Amino acid sequence: MNLELKDKVIIVSGGAKGIGEGIVKVLAAEGALPFIVGRNETDNKATIAAVEAAGGKAWQTVAELIDPKASAQAVKTVLDQFGRIDGLVNNAGVNDGVGLENGGYDAFMASLHKNLVHYYLLAHHALPALKASKGAIVNIGSKTAETGQGGTSAYAAANGGRSALTREWAVELLKYGIRVNAIIVAECWTPLYERWIQTLPDPKAKLESIVKNIPLENRMTTAEEIANMTAFLLSHRSSHTTGQLIHVDGGYVHLDRALAGADTVGSSEGQK
Template sequence: MKSFDGSVFLVSGASSGIGEAAAVSLQQRGAVVYGLTSSASTLASARERHPAVHWLSADVTRRSEVDTAMAAVLSEAGRLDGLVNNAGIYTFASLEASSEEMMRRQFEINVFGTVFLTQAALTALKDSRGTIVNVSSTSAHKAMPDQSIYAATKGAVESLTRAWALELARYGVRVNAISPGPTLTPGIAKIPMPREMFEAAKEQILQTVPLGRMGTPEEVAQWIVTLADPAVTWLTGQIVGIDGGLGVS
């Protein structure tokens, strides 16, 4: 019997990268998975690639849209056993070059979006004694130039993870996070910098990763699934580094 049989999960940022890999992996293990994406265009493409996943569209920075999406999940599935807070963006820039718009956008999606979605899911997760897996980043605790704002948002996610683990333990809700290192996701290719500069930066990063390469979304998603497994009952408040050893280098 699959350990996820009968479980209902919602994965945000599920139309690409780590979120997509997590949604597919959970579904393949027997969970009923709802994938949340931010726009109608990505929704259509995701539905075509993964018809077994139930797809919804919502901007996680807008509480009303989040509430509507969560209501749709509960109306259709009748319960929620797990939430994967994966939706996030990153824009790398020096402190001098960090605009107000860039800073606000990262905090709105990476921090407020995580809070809004968790608040919307909370009653259902308490009812099911469910689980939350947040997606952080090695940047939260591995200082690097030009990443201070992004790192601060992920530091906030890790703080939320630990605080929620204590706050929700009385309800049987487990809260953990993964902290991925450099991962080959579609978002990496969209970083706004000249190609030669991107390749140079990539090579510099790889030199600091003990395993000498970038990870894949599937490798990272495997640990989301592990932390979310209903059979994992004695783990909460933990931040698990999935980074090829970068965090200890």
């Protein structure tokens, strides 16, 4: 299926690693012009090099999105380069483990800035350009907002906010023809997820206990699978889909655990 994304300018926050990197690579393969907004220039450029080696194109700007001013500057950089924005993928963030027992006001607020506030700010600053292009927004969210996880109050709250903003923006932007959807991630294999697994006493056993609870094929979701759905939602092939929270998770959140033949096991989902 031709997604008709050729030459579409699409911002991808956190586009240099994990899920964001997968999204950038799929968009570039579809002929789009992904623009990475990421905190590390070396990582940004490494992803661009991989995209170019595969025959695609991508651009980058360095931004520490915990700084509220960074979102406005990032959008300005994209507009200075291309003069248009056709899509926005809000993806940057990390499950930072700020809970009730090991948090506090400063840590909680910092986590919200790290995981939620820039979702709003990037969309706010990109909105005039998205109105002009009748573009689309895709927010990457987490099952922690629906299932809970324990020890990660701030990240769960941020993801509840991501889901709520998705539905709110879908309503607010109907009159502009801008579609807004979210992809809810459960157990997706990324470098940060692997790093978390390796901190545990028995990483192999822990990973086995997690994947046996994923009903479809008893395996982790891949970044490419998240990316494929993202590309579809950005494209006009999903022209009558808005306000949806789409779970790309092998049935992890909604299917009966008995189908997987094991009891529920917690994990450190959300490590992008």
